[in-house]
Structure formats: C-alpha cells, structure tokens
Amino acid sequence: MLSSRVRETARWPWxxxxxxxxxxxxxxxxxxxxxxxxxxxxxxxxPPMGWNDYNAYGLDVTETLVEQTxxxxxxxxxxxxxxxxxxxxxxxxxxxxxxxxNLRADPTRFPHGIAPLAGYVHARNLKxxxxxxxxxxxxxxxxxxxxxxxxxxxxxxxxxVDYLKYxxxxxxxxxxxxxxxxxxxxxxxxxxxxxxxxLLRTGxxxxxSICSWGTGGVWRWGAGxxxxxxxxxxxxxxxxxxxxxxxxxxxxxxxxxxxGWNDPDMLETGNGMTLDEDRTEFSLWAALAAPLIVGxxxxxxxxxxxxxxxxxxxxxxxxxxxxxxxxEVSAAGGLDVLARPLAGGDVAVVLFNETEAPATIATSxxxxxxxxxxxxxxxxxxxxxxxxxxGAIEATVPPHGVMMYRVSGA
Ligand code: GLA
Numbered sequence: 001m002l003s004s005r006v007r008e009t010a011r012w013p014w015x016x017x018x019x020x021x022x023x024x025x026x027x028x029x030x031x032x033x034x035x036x037x038x039x040x041x042x043x044x045x046x047p048p049m050g051w052n053d054y055n056a057y058g059l060d061v062t063e064t065l066v067e068q069t070x071x072x073x074x075x076x077x078x079x080x081x082x083x084x085x086x087x088x089x090x091x092x093x094x095x096x097x098x099x100x101x102n103l104r105a106d107p108t109r110f111p112h113g114i115a116p117l118a119g120y121v122h123a124r125n126l127k128x129x130x131x132x133x134x135x136x137x138x139x140x141x142x143x144x145x146x147x148x149x150x151x152x153x154x155x156x157x158x159x160x161v162d163y164l165k166y167x168x169x170x171x172x173x174x175x176x177x178x179x180x181x182x183x184x185x186x187x188x189x190x191x192x193x194x195x196x197x198x199l200l201r202t203g204x205x206x207x208x209s210i211c212s213w214g215t216g217g218v219w220r221w222g223a224g225x226x227x228x229x230x231x232x233x234x235x236x237x238x239x240x241x242x243x244x245x246x247x248x249x250x251x252x253x254x255x256x257x258x259x260g261w262n263d264p265d266m267l268e269t270g271n272g273m274t275l276d277e278d279r280t281e282f283s284l285w286a287a288l289a290a291p292l293i294v295g296x297x298x299x300x301x302x303x304x305x306x307x308x309x310x311x312x313x314x315x316x317x318x319x320x321x322x323x324x325x326x327x328e329v330s331a332a333g334g335l336d337v338l339a340r341p342l343a344g345g346d347v348a349v350v351l352f353n354e355t356e357a358p359a360t361i362a363t364s365x366x367x368x369x370x371x372x373x374x375x376x377x378x379x380x381x382x383x384x385x386x387x388x389x390x391g392a393i394e395a396t397v398p399p400h401g402v403m404m405y406r407v408s409g410a
Pocket of ligand 1: 211
C-alpha cells in the first residue's frame with residue numbers, strides 16, 4: 001500500500017499550481033525578501049521525511065549510492081512508511097560552473113547528471129532533494145549560490161528537484177572578516193528570502209530547508225521563509241551529541257507548526273548508538289515534530305535499524321495532523337517527561353532517562369494535559385502493548401532510554 005504522501009503526488013499539479021500562484025501574489029505584496037505566511041508554498045504540512053547521505057558518507061556521494069538507496073527505501077518499506085525525500089548533500093557539483101554560469105554535476109560522481117537521477121527517483125514514487133549554500137562556496141568548497149540564486153533555482157526546477165537544503169557556510173554578516181573574503185554580507189533573512197523567492201518563481205513545489213545551524217535565532221523568523229530550519233550545529237553519531245541537540249530544541253516548540261518546523265538535524269539512528277539510544281532519538285524527534293531525515297546507510301541497514309525507523313505508531317506521532325510539538329512537563333536530575341497533544345485528543349507522552357542508571361519516572365494524565373476521565377488507555381509505542389490506568393503514568397526506564405505512550409481518555 002502506498003503511503004498518503006505518495007498518493008498525494010497524483011493531486012499535485014492542480015494543488016501546486018494554485019498554491020504557487022497564491023505564493024507569487026504574496027511575494028509581490030510583501031516585496032522582495034519580505035516575510036510570507038507560514039504555509040507560503042503549501043508544502044511540509046507535516047514534518048518532511050526522507051534520507052540524506054551526509055551523516056553516513058560525508059562528502060562521498062555518488063549517483064550509484066543515491067540509486068541504491070532509493071531502491072533500498074522501496075524494498076525495505078521505508079518509502080511506504082512515509083520517507084519520500086532522497087536528498088543529495090554537499091559535493092555533488094563540479095568544482096566550477098559552466099561558461100554560462102550554470103551549476104553542473106561532478107562528471108565522475110554523477111556521470112549522467114541530476115535530471116536522469118530525478119527521473120530514477122520519481123519512477124519509484126520518491127522525491128529528489130539537493131544541497132546548495134547561501135555563500136559563494138559550499139561548506140565542502142564547491143560553488144555556492146550567492147549571486148546565482150535565480151539561475152540555480154531554475155536549474156533545480158528544470159532537473160526535477162523537489163527539496164533544497166540551503167546551507168550557510170561563507171555567508172552572512174561579518175563573514176568578510178573571516179571566511180567569505182569578497183563575499184556579500186547579506187542578513188540572515190535576506191539571503192534565505194532571496195533563494196525562497198527564486199524557488200517560488202520557478203513554479204515548482206520545492207521544500208525549502210534552511211540550514212543556518214540556529215544562528216541568529218532562526219526559529220523566530222524561519223516560518224514564512226522556509227519549511228524547516230536547523231536549530232543546532234551538526235549532529236554526530238553519539239548519545240551526547242543527540243542529547244545536546246534535543247536540549248537546544250525542546251524549548252522552541254511554539255515556533256513550529258504546519259509549513260515550518262524546528263530541525264534538530266538529521267537522524268543518527270543506525271550510525272553507531274545503541275538500540276536503546278536509537279529508539280530514544282527517534283522518540284524524541286517524533287515528540288518534537290522534527291523532520292525525520294534518515295542519516296544511515298540504508299543499503300546495509302540492520303533489521304534493528306529498519307524496525308526503529310518504520311515504527312508506524314511513533315511515525316504517526318511525528319506526523320500528527322495537529323502539528324504541535326511536545327512541551328516539557330518536567331525535567332529534573334536528567335529525568336524528563338514530554339507531552340505532545342495529538343489531533344483527536346490523545347496525548348503522546350515520553351519518559352526519558354538521560355542518566356547512566358535505570359530510573360523510575362512518573363507523571364500523570366492530568367499533568368500531560370488530558371482532560372479528566374475515570375480511566376485512561378496507555379499504548380506503549382515500542383512494546384506494542386496496551387494498559388489501563390486511573391491516571392498514573394510511571395515506568396522504570398533504562399539508562400539513555402525512553403518509554404513512549406499514546407494516552408487516550410476512556
Ligand atoms: C554543514 C551542514 C551539514 C552538511 C555539511 C556539508 O556542516 O550543517 O549538515 O550539509 O555542511 O558540507
């Protein structure tokens with residue numbers, strides 16, 4: 001069975017034409033670079049889901065890897081679980097533009113170019129993402145989009161790109177002092193709005209991922225400029241790094257919602273943490289309504305990794321239609337309780353033990369925001385079991401682990 005996201009593709013031409021027409025009206029009304037509405041391009045109604053090569057492969061990305069990963073996403077059920085964006089990160093491009101200033105793919109890594117790769121991905125009911133940078137140079141030293149925004153956006157649209165991750169190296173106020181010699185010091189909003197507007201001009205629905213690492217409090221202005229924005233620096237495949245990104249993001253829930261999401265960076269699930277830690281990351285990201293962009297080698301992923309990523313009950317929390325991230329009900333001594341309200345009145349509750357020893361964590365249905373009832377149903381989203389409670393929600397949680405429940409009133 002195809003996921004609803006895949007089925008959505010069939011409706012796109014009409015919906016997209018209408019939304020993008022409205023967006024073009026917004027751009028002209030707000031003037032170039034101005035703020036638009038949160039749903040400005042009609043995309044990312046729920047947090048985007050997909051895969052990106054960077055966490056597992058760094059700058060070593062090739063056409064073959066992307067094709068093999070797309071095939072693996074179909075065969076392993078990830079696509080049907082909702083992971084549709086297959087994104088090529090940095091270093092896909094040749095070292096120089098062509099004589100007309102056009103970007104071109106690295107001829108060794110992508111011998112057939114990007115358009116056939118988009119065709120390959122689309123033929124499997126997946127979508128193609130690509131990477132660029134708001135400065136003159138990408139983080140990996142390739143040509144950036146500064147001064148070429150319209151030309152590059154048009155190129156991406158012509159190739160059939162559906163998602164752009166737009167990085168922040170060698171860009172921004174003050175950069176001429178250190179790392180962007182000769183660069184133009186555009187403000188945060190100006191450089192991201194320039195590419196946002198260039199993408200809108202193409203008329204193609206392209207999700208816009210702002211990758212400015214949380215600088216300048218991007219969460220305060222990101223909605224209406226992009227569909228997701230990084231809240232942190234780069235994640236690493238360690239519990240400590242994942243924990244830091246969680247802490248930096250958990251207080252920012254009020255800025256996220258349909259059309260624009262906090263992005264604590266791509267998942268490290270499957271990249272070397274323990275199975276408990278992988279489940280913890282996945283549960284926390286779902287509670288935060290974070291984009292679920294897999295960063296693992298999916299061609300060789302273990303059954304354990306696949307089962308974490310395809311836990312439909314946890315994915316459903318991430319993708320919940322209400323679009324409201326969790327709030328911290330309590331956080332003391334490394335023991336955290338998160339509650340995320342869901343469409344229809346259920347609440348997702350995460351009990352997270354950050355510490356090195358097993359610990360009992362307790363809360364209640366009332367503290368989690370459920371209305372009064374004589375009994376509540378607790379569905380354990382990792383064990384798949386159901387229990388009933390008069391209101392207490394309590395468990396012994398392993399070190400670095402979570403319990404995650406979906407709680408309903410009777
Ligand atoms: C930055 C980004 C990463 C990745 C690399 C690629 O560090 O934050 O996610 O895209 O650049 O060079």
